[in-house]
Amino acid sequence: MSDKRVGVYVCHCGHNIAGTVDVEHVAEWAWGLPNVAVSRDCQFMCASLGQDMIEEDIREHGLTHIVVASCSPHMHEKTFRGACERAGLNPYLFEMANIREHASWVHPHDKDGATDKAKALVSAAVHRVLQQQPLEPLQVDIRPETLVVGGGIAGIQAALEIADAGFPVYLVEREPSIGGHMAQFDKTFPTLDCAACILTPKMFDAGAHPNITLLTYSEVEQVDGYVGNFTVRVRRKARHVDESLCTGCGTCWEKCPKKVIDTVFEAGMGYRTAIYRPFPQAVPKYPVIDTENCTYYQTGKCKICEKFCPTEAIRFDMEDEYVDLEVGNIVLATGYDIFDARRIPQYGYGRLANVFTSLEFERLTNAAGPTEGKVVLRDGVTEPRSVAIIHCVGSRDKNTNEYCSAICCMSSLKFDHLVMEKTGAQVYNFYIDMRPIHKGYEEFYHRILDEGTQFIRGRVAEITDAAHSPEEEGKLIVIAEDTLIGRQRRVPVDMVILAAGLEPRADAQGVAHMFGVGCGDSGFFTERHPKLDPVATMTEGVYIAGACQGPKDIPDSVAQGAAAAARILGVIFRKQVALEPIRASIDESRCSGCRICNTMCPYNAISFIEELSVSRVNPALCKGCGTCVAACPSQIITGAHFTFEQIMAEIDGILVDVHTAPPEHTAVEAV
Amino acid sequence: MTRQAYTYYPGCSLQHRSHAYESSNRNVAQALGFDLVEMDDWNCCGATEYFSLNRLPAYALVARNLARAANEGADELVVPCSACFLNLHKTDKQMAQYPDLARSVNQALAAGDLHYTPGTVRVRHLVEVIISDIGFTELATRITRPLYGLKLAAYYGCLIARPDSIFDSTEHPTTMDRLFEVLGAESVPFALKTFCCGGHMAQISAETGFEMIHKIVKNAAENGADAIVTVCPMCQLNLDVYQNSANKLFDTDYQVPILFFTQVLGLALGLKPSDLGIGQEFVDAMPAINKISEVPPPKPKRERRDKQALPMPVMPE
Amino acid sequence: MKTSQDLTFHDRVVALTPGGEALEQCLQCGSCGGSCPAGADMDHTPRGLFAMIRAEMEDEVLRSNTPWYCVSCYACTTRCPQQIPITDIMYTLKQMAIQAGHYDHPHATKFSETFIGFVEQRGRSFEAGLATRYHLYHHPTDMVRLGMMGLNMLRRNRLPLRPKSIREVDQLQAILAEAKAIAAKETYR
Amino acid sequence: MSDKPKLAQYWASSCGGCEIAVLGLHEKILDVAGAFEIVFWPCVMDFKYADVEAMADGAIDVCLFNGAIRNDENAHLAHLLRRKSKVLVAFGACAYGGSMPGLANFTDREAMFDWIYFHSPSTENPGNVRPEMRTTMPEGDLRLPRFWNTVKTLEQIVPVDYFLPGCPPEAGSIEIAINAIVSGQLPPPGSVIGSDTTVCDECPREKLNKKVKRFYRPHEIIPDPNICLLDQGLFCAGIATRAGCNARCPQVDLGCRGCYGPNEGVYDQGAKLIAGIGSMIDADTVEEVEAILDTLPDPAGYFYRFHLPQSLLRRKALGNGKKQPKTEPVAATR
Amino acid sequence: MSQNGTFKPVLVGFLCNWCSYRAADLAGTSRMGYPATLRDIRIMCTGRLDPTFVLRALQQGADGVLVMGCHPGQCHYQEGNYKAIRRFALLKRVLRQMGLEDARVQLHWASAAQGVLFAQTVAQMTEQIKALGPLDWPRHWPDEDPFARIALAMQEDAHE
DSSP states (O other), X not given: OTTOOEEEEEEOTTHHHHTTXXXXXXXXXXXXXXXXXXXXEESOTTSHHHHHXXXXXXXXXXXXXXXXXXXXXXXXXXXXXXXXXHTTOOGGGEEEEEOIXXXXXXXXXXXXXXXXXXHHHHHHHHHHHTTOOOOOOXXXXXXXXXXXXOOSHHHHHHHHHHHHTTOOEEEEOSSSSSOTGGGGOSEETTTTEEHHHHHHHHHHHHHHOTXXXXXXXXXEEEEEEETTEEEEEEEEOOOSBOTTTOOOOOHHHHHOOOEEEESSTTTTSEEEESEEOSSTTOSSOOOEEOTTTOHHHHHSOOOHHHHHOTTOOBOTTOOOEEEEEEESEEEEOOOEEEOOGGGSGGGOTTTSTTEEEHHHHHHHHOTTSTTTTOOOOTTSSOOOSEEEEEEEETSSOTTSOOSOOSSHHHHHHHHHHHHHHHHOOEEEEEESOOOOOSTTHHHHHHHHHHTTOEEEESOEEEEEOOOSSGGGTTSEEEEEEETTTTEEEEEEESEEEEEEOEEEOTTHHHHHHHHTOOBOXXXXXXXXXXXXXXXXXXXXXXXXXXXXXXXXXXXXHHHHHHHHHHHHHHXXXXXXXXXXXXXXXXXXXXXXXXXXXXXXXXXXXXXXXTXXXXXXXXXXXXXXXXXXXXXXXXXXXXXXXXXXXHHHHHHHHHTTTTOOOOOOOOOOOOO | OOOSEEEEOOOGGGGTTTHHHHHHHHHHHHHHTOEEEEOTTOOOOOTTHHHHHOHHHHHHHHHHHHHHHHHTTOSEXXXXXXXXXXXXXXXXXXXXXXXXXXXXXXXXXXXXXXXXXXXXXXXXXXXHIIIIIIHHXXXXXXXXXXXXXXEEEEXXXXXXXSXXXXXXXXXXXXXXXXXXXXXXXXXXXXXXXXXXXXXXXXXXXXXXXXHHXXXXXXXXXXXXXXXXXXXXXXXXXXXXXXXXXXXXXHTOOXXXXXXXXXXXXXXXXXXXXXXXXXXXXXXXXXXXXXXXXXXXXXXXXXXXXXXXXXXXXXXXX | OBOGGGSOHHHHHHHHSTTGGGGGGOOOOOHHHHHOTTGGGOSSOHHHHHHHHHTTOHHHHHHOSHHHHOOOOOHHHHHOTTOOXXXXXXXXXXXXXXXXXXXXXXXXXXXXXXXXXXXXXXXXXXXXXXXXXXXXXXXXXGHHHHHHHHHHHHHTTOOOSSOOOOSOHHHHHHHHHHHHHHHHTOOBO | OOSSOEEEEEEOBSOSHHHHHHHTTTTHHHHHHHHOEEEEOTTTSOXXXXXXXXXXXXOEEEEEEESBEEEHHHHHHHHHHHHHEEEEEEEHHHHHHOHHHHGGGGSOHHHHHHIIIIISTTOOOTTOOOOOSEEEETTEEXXXXXXXXXXXXXXXXXXXXXXXXXXXXXXXXXXXXXXXXXXXXXXXXXXXXXXXXXXGGTOOSBOOOOOBSOOBOTTTOOOOTTBOTGGGTBOOGGGGXXXXXXXXXXXXXXXXXXXXXXXXXXXXXXXXXXXHHHHHBOOSSHHHHHHHHTTSOOHHHHHTTTTTTTSSSOSOOGGGXXXXXXXXXXXXXX | OEETTEXXXXXXXXXXXXXXXXXXXXXXXXXXXXXXXXXXXXXXXXXXXXXXXXXXXXXTTOSEEEEEEOOTTOBTTBSHHHHHHHHHHHHHHHHHHTTOOGGGEEEEEOOTTOHHHXXXXXXXXXXXXXXXXXXXXXXXXOOOOTTHHHHHHHHHHHHO
């Protein structure tokens, strides 16, 4: 151990650390730690001056290990590893002590405590670094194919960007057509252009692109492998229509006698047939048979579609197929679900007929929707003369979802305009705060104000049909405190639109699990860094785009789709990617073959070699979590960079000032 | 499965102004084959009053009951009054949630040689006990006199629906409505089923109280209810005793009798109205009871769906 | 340990309410005021009161009739998107108003005090006594109407004239005395 | 005086099984007798402590010390033999890890005496007799060595050169050790003489993917003779126990007891059993996990059966974990 | 360890890299104060927590050990925290048998967004440990052998 020479650098971070922690004292004290050959304090370690100092000391003082006490390793570990590398030192012989986020910033009123803690953390890092080994990152090749999961606007954008750059893309969509939620909308804020007009060309491009393989009515079932080399199993649900023969002429669905409520595309507001194409602009144009509702599958009779199909494309015996795709990178763009407004029973959705959700209203107002764009009450004929739009339904509410759904203010303003344009009804908006925060949004708000909408600042307490006065009879009464006047108000209206929030897809947890990404508190997929890395995830090679990452509107979804594509293109062009060498390895000469570790690995990186009766780790599959390392009762699995010896040294180091001395001899009573 | 016997906390109201509830509870319990064993030397829960005056004594007052019930070896305490239920339940819950509170309360209890460990006694409302422990299937087999033709408004009041609903929802519970259907009666739509009866408001600010009472009675009457069914002596008192005062204030003449749920349950079990304390109410219940028919009403025809109408949102079962 | 003098009014309200910290999270959305069945009679909506608490308007808050109109229905509490225990805060405000001698709405207090007087004395409430004593002192003009009602109650066997007591009144009184003693020196977190 | 190396063997707090184990070498014991001059072995020959005290320091070439350190006498002999021996071997599980006597570290002296002399169902003690360090009799004072609160391993008292694990050490292991000593080809001091893998390596049972929904005690099921006992829910410490015994216990349907102690490099055998056994639990909620663990009573007893005094924590907390004031003797707490 | 007679506990924390370490970072960037009692060690996942680490920390003088990871269902490695739950439950049982109070060793969850929860957890545990007093584990090995101090010291050296 004597030939090891540790350099310790304690950062002031301006006043950030030095304001609380006695930085000079810590640096002085660190001279006394084992093998410390250099200990200095510095204003800003991350600045070039600080980095240069490390490099010079390595060269001049022959330092073999480096400790920097500054901020979180999530902030600058890479920076300092780079400095070590430039000076010819293996970057894994560097260790960081987090004395800013974990000390100075959280103990501002306890300078002594913060200084003691900083000393303990520095000591821990010094003890640990002495045990660290040089490691080499793992280089893996990147396949050029990309999988995009989800054919909404974010997924379409990502697929097109990559395909246009000349690389193959598989675009998987669970519904019969790509298009996503955007295809359900009529107008888009704030410009009020028609959603179909701007979406359809993109859908067509995606469908016709030579580099894009469209896998609609399909779902990913299994993901194996790692960045550059994923193997993905996709289930292609049986369409029961032979795509090579179908011309999309529409005879089948025109003849189909079975009508069912379309809860997906029409949001429960309209009907479709058992063999159906969700909407006229669908891509691909082929219909599917919904076997749960098709009369033939229920009773064995009917087959009318088959009879009328001019190209004999109907295939009742078609079965689900599986295809295995080899891809280098994955974009998750699985979108969102709309908040189920029944979870706020006081708003009466599902009980009071004329309470609609925003998605229902989108269909109502869509020229291709069930009412051909007429805004009417649930009876299908009556035009409302007064409409209330309730903001923040299932958003900003600890009882449902605590987050802001980001799009409801703007879509409510859009509804205001559409209702007034189509019916001339008086519109009331009940809101907590208005948040029109992007370019052109505030202007749109002003326009709607000009158009004569009433804005009542107050979260709606309840919506009831229990009238208290003649003018309330037969109406829906919206009860809220108008917080601007501090009085309770009862506003009778004909129609209520609930601006329901956005939620993670119901199966988001399962999808996250399958692709190895995390879900935050809200259930949306977690990005690698909320500010600086918003489309990458903790799993190398898996990216996220669109509303699966958090509520967002169309422009943001498109931007994220493109951003994910740009990240992936960068990786594809590099052809190789370096992986952190934090990997487990088994000393096979000492493995007893007890197989405790075999069930531990979530990535199936551990296999049991029967003939040798030992277990083995596939380093490319291992993600370095260390659960097998902890499990091994023989202690012969090594978790690189988080070895037993390193962590034990860190524990001893962190308690350097409280190491319990051998107990003093105490008098013992006579027996 | 129902137990043989439950430790029972009747509460003050059932001892005087709501005898009817007490007698119907006892007789229904007997008919259903379980005992309500009154806990020894219980004291008033303090209603909503004590918490307004002095927080800690209020908790201590309630906790004395919990501690004594625990000392009796009870792991459950069945309460028929919603206010008592809330106070007992809330004290137990908050003592568990806030250790500081539990410490102070137990410090006070120690003056009476008592101690209460939160979570020891599960406080339950009688209606929930009957519905969950016996269950609809079993209840259906016990019905000897179905309440055909009787239209009832299920009035839950606040304190079993909130702050923690003992049923399905804090806003629009439907469990008791299902009970009425099991009894053969019809449950009418009732928007104000969890709207407050006003509590002590009728005493301290009569007009405020009467307005609330009037809203509830009006909504039930307009939906065709023959009677409003409650689970709480306070609700019954307000809606019943002050119904005419409220009528006077609003110049209406609603006459909707207010019954306890054990009274209608008792009727369906074949008990005599007099055994159920019917007759003690201010708004006479007999006209409603006389509406009960021997034969089930004809099934309402399913309305044909209007071709133009839009589908209602699909409700999951 | 801070004493009440060191704390702001806001802090004291929070400290005296189990779960009261949530008060700091008020969004001023008005769900409470909209939900309140007695809201129309309140001089300030609960939301307004919370803003006043934040603004340290102690005097106005404790003189407000709002807490006294609270019917303890918990509608605001369950609907509050920030899960503020509003009903419990109303209890706290009533208690603080009484201690400050600030309330301008003695009916409710006197009703509560009369009610609790019986409970403290006997361990049970006493309806007949409550009605007569409370109205005799505070609403003597109402006695005629009340007398009629009392008679009706009596006729229906709903108004026993003899109060009941619990057996171990001593135990209860000892507990309550101790609780009051603790409450009197209630320390603030 | 012969030129043969001088051998001593001593029996501190232990059952004596280690002594028998040496005899278990059968005819090879004669080789031992032939190779060494036995200078101290109270179990088989008459020696007095004074004989040892009279030796020059370092006069003994090899001392095989078995038994844990339980009282002043054990400690005295440990120091004495250390001083007189060139090579001190902690022989067997008691000297190495504390073993059965070490399980007393789950309690303390007072509680133990109380139980043994007063409360145990098999105790009959009409005179309320209890051992005292000093008893005055007409003939004079009788003295007993002081009985300690805490059992220690030999290494916790004096520096030890080699450790020979096992309860008792297998004849094969003893032979290896003796041969090494005789031939002078000793491993570096401080080594444990034995294998550096675990019992599973020697166990012929077939190992499966370890997931259990409950544990069984040996009387509850008849195990499949070919399948790993742990896979069948029977506790076996083999996964975390140094190999060397040829998996004796698992071979006869009995889960490994763990007597060979932790594997090479392991600080705490119990911790490794917690990790290993804990990893097998097939449940995701705390409630389910607890329900499964309810079927494994006394985990600390199982996991530290042979090595409690040697483990990281070494003994159960005295005084309920509360720190005692420095002035008060620790032994006074119970 | 103690200043002016007040006991300031020393807690060793094992924080998972993805959730609770980031929660601690967030507590820092948001300047949420908490007592300077916790000294944290980063591990990639609570599934990496070797029970030996906890025992070592207690043996080396920690008054308590706080293990924190991602909420169940939110593990970066899918299910490492479930493995932690299982091993931890067993560890707790053993520690209980060793006479250790439950509050000394705790397992909690905090997502990367829960800086507040992280700070609260540290504050709460600090209070609990303060109430229990110092652990000072080696004092539980009353040393009756006057020579043993030397031996122990040598042994400690051997481990370094």
